[in-house]
Amino acid sequence: MRRWRIATLLLGVLIWAPLIWTPAAGAVEPSEILKDQALETRARDISKGLRCVVCQNQSIDESDAQLARDLRVLVRDRLLAGDSDQGVVDYIQSRYGDYVLLRPPVKATTVVLWAGPVLFALIGIFGIALYFRRQKKLQVSGADKDRRP
């Protein structure tokens, strides 16, 4: 019985392992990958947050566009030169603008974007609440009327 359990466990590991351990296949080419594993991980994380300015709805990590490739290499070169993650992002953002960030920053010009949905949801909830309260009041007053002949 026990042996079976171990066997199933092993089989499970064998089936799932490749799915977990294979790095997500982006557009990163083998020649681009840094030898330093920690730096490479940082580079991948940064790349995932940067928009490919040619294809626009992909990150540079996923895009096969040549400019995206050059940006990936630039990200790695700057990391190798000792830049912080934020430093690399700032460098590219200062040239391409907020647009290059897949997650727009919260600031004066984007506050509508971030607060808008919450605001509209609140207005909606408020409206519905108002409606039901009035409905209830009407029912109550209606019932009162019925009781008094």
Added chain:
Amino acid sequence: MIKRLLFLTPILVLGVLAIYFTLGLQRDSKILPSVLINTPVPEFSLAAIEGAEQGFSSLDLKGKVTLVNIFGSWCYACLAEHPFLMQLTKNKVLPIYGIDWREQDRTSGPRWLKRRGNPYVLVGDDPKSRGAIAFGVTGAPESFIVDKAGIIRYKHIGVINEANWNQTLFPIVQKLRQK
């Protein structure tokens, strides 16, 4: 009366949004507003193309009003733009600097310029997009008007021709010269 207004609100909001979105759809999403306007040219330094002695760096852009043009021999629109740039140089309108972007090999850019003429004071070879990224370029051709202090004043996306030069670009150049 107030109640009726309340009912109209969603329709009004929808109307405003519809106008806003219609305008938004008409904007070409490929044209990104540049954040570099009115900021100094980012530092860059590009090697010379084959056959030339001097490369092109951000330091070359000081002391005069200049035009920086990103091109490549692979770029068809650049081919269309090229004769007009030649004309500008022939008439000594202003110094034009070139960034030869992403050539397949080191000879294709120089060959292209040799065959068609070289309108540029200096050309930088940019195989790894370092110059293009410095200017926040997304495609070719793109051009920038840089003032005497080395500050980017205007970005033009696409082909420069007689019409947009006379209408938009040249007036900006003249205004910057007077400063």
